[in-house]
Amino acid sequence: MTYRGWFLTTTVLAALALWPDTGPALADTAGGDDDGIDDRSEISSGANGTSGPPYSETAQLDTGEEEEAPEEPLLLEADDLTVDETLELVILTGSVRLAREGRIVLADRVTYNSRTEVVTATGNVVIIEESGDTYFADYAELEDGLAEGFIDRVGGLLIDDSRVAARRGIRRADGSVTMEDGIYSPCLPCAQNPDRPLIWQLRASEVEHDAESMDIIFRNVFFDVFGIPILYTPYFSTPDPRVRSRTGWLTPSFGSTSTLGQFIDLRYFVDIAPEQDATLRARPTGERGVLLSGEYRRRFESGRIEIDASANQSEVLEGGDEEFRGHVFAQGRYDIDENWRISGELNRTTDDTYLEDFDISDLDVLESNIQAEGFHGLNYHTAEVLSFQDLRGNVEDEPIILPWMRSSIVSEPARYFGGQLFADSELLYLRRPGEGRRSPLEGIGTFRASTDIGWRRTIYTPIGVVADVELANQASFWATQDLLDDNGQVAGETSDDTQAFLTVPRLHASARYPFVRHGETFTQVVEPIVAATIAPSFTSSDFEDIPRNDSAAPELDEISIFRPNRFAGIDRYDGGSRLTVGGRYSIDDGSGRSASILLAQSFRAEASDLFDPATGLADATSDIVGRVDASAGRWLDLNYRFRLDDETFEAKRHELTATSRLGPLGLMGRYTYLSDVAERQREELLLSGSAPLYGGWSTRGLYRIDLEADAVTTWQAGLRYTCECIVLDIAYQEQPQRDNRSILLRVSLANLGDIGFDFGFDAAENE
Template sequence: LYNDENQGIARNAKVYVGGVPAFWSPYFTFPIKQERKTGFLTPTFGYSSRSGADLVVPYFVYLAPNYDLTLYPRWLSKRGLMLGGEFRYLQPSYSGQITGAFLEDDKQFGEQRWTYGIVHRQQLGQVLGFNIGLNVNWNKASDGDYFRDLNDLDINDSDNSYLNQSASLTFSGHKYWSGFLRWQQYQGLHDLQLNRETPGRGIYAQYERKPELLVRGARYDWGGFDVNTVNTLTRFEFPKFPAHLSGGESVWQNYGGHRRHDGTRFTSYSTISYPIVRPGWYITPKVGLHFSHYETDWIGANSAQDGSRIRAQSRTLPIFSIDSGMTFERDTTFFGNAAKQTLEPRLYYLYIPYRDQSSIPLYDTSVSQFGFGTAFTENRYAGGWDRINNANRVTVGLTSRWLEADTGVERLALQVAQSFSFEPQKVTLSNNEQLANNRSEFLAALSARLTDKLNTEVAVQYDPYEKKIAQSVVSLRWNPKRLTSLSLSYRYQRDQYEHPETGVVYPYQLPAKENVIVAGQWPFTKRLNAVGRLDYSVRESRSTQSIVGLEYKGECCWAARVLFQRYAVAREKTNSRVYFQLELSGLGALGSDPMSTIRENIPGYESTELPMPVRSIFERYE
């Protein structure tokens, strides 16, 4: 041991697990103190069906107390040798990290593969009483399949369709005002195989903000009034169709690659409300004014401006609402135990006059999925307010809870809600859409803590006109003791419905699905535990994800884990991974770490390591 150099050296080092040698190294160094030190880190290894055996030998370079570098030489048996790295830095006014990876020649892809990411946060100082900040989050990859093929074992980004590329200046700290100036674009991670099968599909893109300025102001309890204003100026541009991909020339050649129109939008929404809150009840009247102005580049043949469409247009709409609610309580019993029951009715009225908005472009607006979170909101359209619904409706909600009298623990909660319109909905995303119904879907939810070890939740969305369940979720979780849990969930989303005459499918609907998920953690012995999960699609009659793992906790200072995971990366493509880890207390861990995968996919998972007791601030007096 060399205390002055903060280094210990071991030669011909062996680590025994249960009397069996599990690790050997001819030369091994380690830090004595809790300080960083240049040298090799614990290697990781695993296996995936798309890349084969995967071995990473990280090398950490201690450059200074406030910045360091980690290199990641990585060998994949089906791909080749690649090099990754991470540089971290920290200063009083800024911090960040730069990551990247490079593969010179992918054996299966036949080309270079690479990716990089930059995250930077900085405080630039004060200007006119505002704290000015800089935030950068910029990511790029060589191709759309990079994360499906070469992602790290402990990260599953295979279902990502976009990489964010943004930079923003923020201003905050003022008593009433805040905002940002942002440039945001995306790299579409195109599914090349899907595009080859169906030209034009699998090509992902969305509107980019080049740039966007937002100014927000708020003042609360100003003589009893709350005043808010949000103002946004955005330039929207849609990426051109990649001409080198299938379908590019035949579909978009006459439009110069333009798939959608570009344009500039200004929106301003200012509100004033007067909350009246008293014990047992509240009422909040609110008045707002929304103004929007659009300058649209309608692209026609040969990339010329389409003169037949309106380029500049504005819209002004007043918005009025009243939100109110009450709370009643009574003493009762719950399965023979003293309890307190609440009854909480809520009534919400909304009025917005109709304006024809069919000529206004759609940049970032879609239909909000109706639910408890959106039933009491002003606009059925989410995003940038390219559509504002006309409304003359009342939403009624009722909640009832059963609480333990002594502890206040919620044992049972029931919720229902429904909206009633006094006029038909005329503002739609599609001219083919019909929204003549004067009643919304009926919402009902139940959550119950039946015992201290058994919980259940049920949520149903019922269409009174179709007389069908639109969505439903049922879940059950059982935790009989430590390191033991079982969970079962069922999710249903009905088929997308069509226009009754044209047969057009409304585009804003969620895709139909019916899934069953079973997951759990179970101890076989005092030291051996198992984890598992199965995601099954009833509609597709196939498993979309399966996980099986074992974890063994040694007597004193070691643990071993093995995990197998298979998941879908496309409709007919799957990837399989094998994790193996040997953890040596105080020395680190060998192999690929499966813990992030376990924690993300096993509800209620508990570590075999006993949690550290929380220290009380009054421990000296206890």
């Protein structure tokens, strides 16, 4: 007879524990059948006390002892159940399933011995722990409600998909598992050759999975690569995959550079609390002493904070005295409420070369700030304090801004005459340190207040013309201390009385009229674009009492040419009446292949001495700017931006970028040409690519050349191997202009961490 269903096996265990009393009842319910097979419904009837053990809850309460909490019942499912009264065995066969307290046992056959209370499972045994870890075996003996026992020839799949295997495994009541002659690896066997050794594995005489401390401990460990022992250690420990974070040592990294000599990075992670942690680092070096550093991170309910700092005692310049060196990078944010938040950054270092010497950062300018922001519907308000540290050397000192307050208020769209009112205002005080006065900007202080009030609207006409109209007035006031005039003298009668006021009313309108043609296989769009600006005209003399803090380097391109002010800031204003015309043409076949071109040029009544001739905006007719985009699906994307002289059509700027994906092969190339940049031309070519090789291997490379100087600035080549259990990176980089070469090797082992080797050396030392 075949039976299916779930049972409360506590009743079965209680009945078998008092076999002499319950045996006759079991025989009677069997109807005298000699096959020993009993109906499950009759066995479970002992739960109501009619044929169960002779005790009751009342009798237990009379003892005066505190009643223990009842254990969770053992649930079971099987195709067949057999009771052997002589041997006091219950035998379950055929797709047996036992479950208790989150632990599940599957097997082909399970035997329960009522005398020893031992469960024996054979045939395709699977034990699924509450944690999600799964163990496999052909034979297992379990007792104490499946809580402990041993398993022969055990294999395990942990929740992070890593695998363990052992000759024998012992499970204790606390959930810990000890395996003899164990192997651990997250690597998958080769699909084509399953018998081939794994990429890497840990092989130990004993592997202990401690459930209480959540550690996996290895004793007498060999680290094998493709079956070949590479390293040995008598003891190794790693956290259980369920551990989110744990205080302890991280994998070190090693290296050598011409600046530091040989070094080792030692890192210790401190798990302070679920919401905060820290990493402490020590880097002993051969040439620059010991670098001590640390990182602290913490999250709050409404914010976060991160701090990264370091300290060192070494020479700034070769042959100089040793002195304290260090840096601090810190950032944080706090949400005050749903409308306001405060954030800030602190980025400082002791000298210009410290970050580069210790390979901490490649930033040229460090910015520190603290900012309060408010969001109220469409309106935005902010107050900010900024300071900068320039690490480039021989450049003018960066400013200190204290404060910079801005407010942007806008009405609901289409509320006033079909458009929107806006008011943008700001208040700024800026001070540039510097006593040498190497440039007119050094050593000055500027107070600036500005308000821009206006109305704007987007109009969609019935014939398809889209027009944007803006009518506004900007009023600004400057008060500057220690401003130099053209003769290098402080402007004004005293150092505090240089003041200027400027008001700029403007009308700016643009219109575009797209013509669309739909073909059988493609769509074409021709879109003329016209923009007109009416504003007062200005000359350089109108700004002689206004320092050029935020408007030093205007850039003419296909985007800025349509703006009412081509300067980046408001310390200079591109005034006068002008007309900008342009057009865009595009074609698209709807399958990923497309092309477009945009051309534009600006015209004004007369030339302007506000712009440097190199910008292309000084003449009455501006340079021609444009952009070409083309796509041939995944295999080719082109982007070409250019600026041409309006008379000779000589190239002033070229920037061509091409990317291609030819199957798995990825290529990218960029050519950049800029004329008259800092009194010199810039011409550069950058090529990079990546390609897969075989069996998880891929290669990548980069080549950058300064065509103006006819010199290679950087070239790199590297290999990467990637699979489910390891990432191996090998890269070589050379910077000939800096006489610098470096080799990077980094190995990342799944679930164990990564280790890196960084070797740098001067090219001159090896010639």
